[in-house]
Amino acid sequence: MKSxxxxxxxxxxxxxxxxxxxxxxxxxxxxxxxGLALWDWETDENLxxxxxxNPGLAQxxxxxxxxxxxxxxxxxxxxxxxHMSMIHHLxxxxxxxxxxxxxxIVRAGLKRLFQMEDAARRVYITTLRDNLGAQLxxxxxxxxxxxxxxxxxxxxxxxxxxxxxxxxx
Numbered sequence: 465m466k467s468x469x470x471x472x473x474x475x476x477x478x479x480x481x482x483x484x485x486x487x488x489x490x491x492x493x494x495x496x497x498x499g500l501a502l503w504d505w506e507t508d509e510n511l512x513x514x515x516x517x518n519p520g521l522a523q524x525x526x527x528x529x530x531x532x533x534x535x536x537x538x539x540x541x542x543x544x545x546x547h548m549s550m551i552h553h554l555x556x557x558x559x560x561x562x563x564x565x566x567x568x569i570v571r572a573g574l575k576r577l578f579q580m581e582d583a584a585r586r587v588y589i590t591t592l593r594d595n596l597g598a599q600l601x602x603x604x605x606x607x608x609x610x611x612x613x614x615x616x617x618x619x620x621x622x623x624x625x626x627x628x629x630x631x632x633x
Contacts (some may be wrong), residue, residue, distance in 0.1 A: 591616045
């Protein structure tokens with residue numbers, strides 16, 4: 465077992481691919497996370513279709529300490545691939561922060577994306593202009609800020625050496 469997975473298990477967290485049954489809980493997490501916004505088109509049905517089109521890319525972090533027998537979703541990230549690769553709605557509950565869950569769920573999804581033979585290697589990330597925490601996170605993650613307006617656009621090139629190292633392990 466890899467040490468990162470061991471650390472997650474030791475702290476009561478596991479990471480897995482998002483499934484349609486997670487959508488309601490993930491939407492509630494996103495809706496209650498300051499600086500994030502759901503769009504009208506992000507219905508349960510549309511999100512379920514996205515999960516079907518992009519199997520294994522969206523990830524959730526499960527907190528096994530909060531409920532007996534059924535874990536609670538402590539973090540989630542939606543990653544989609546089509547004409548371009550996009551990361552949407554990275555959220556981690558405040559009480560679950562400090563365990564690097566955001567970094568770990570993003571990396572888990574990007575590793576799956578990197579393994580897709582014909583997937584776009586340039587990943588686009590948008591944040592709201594006033595979400596300074598998200599902008600700091602993506603900058604530390606190695607994403608490059610491209611534009612600033614109502615939304616901030618970041619790009620992440622999966623072919624860059626710094627990213628290939630952890631994508632291939």
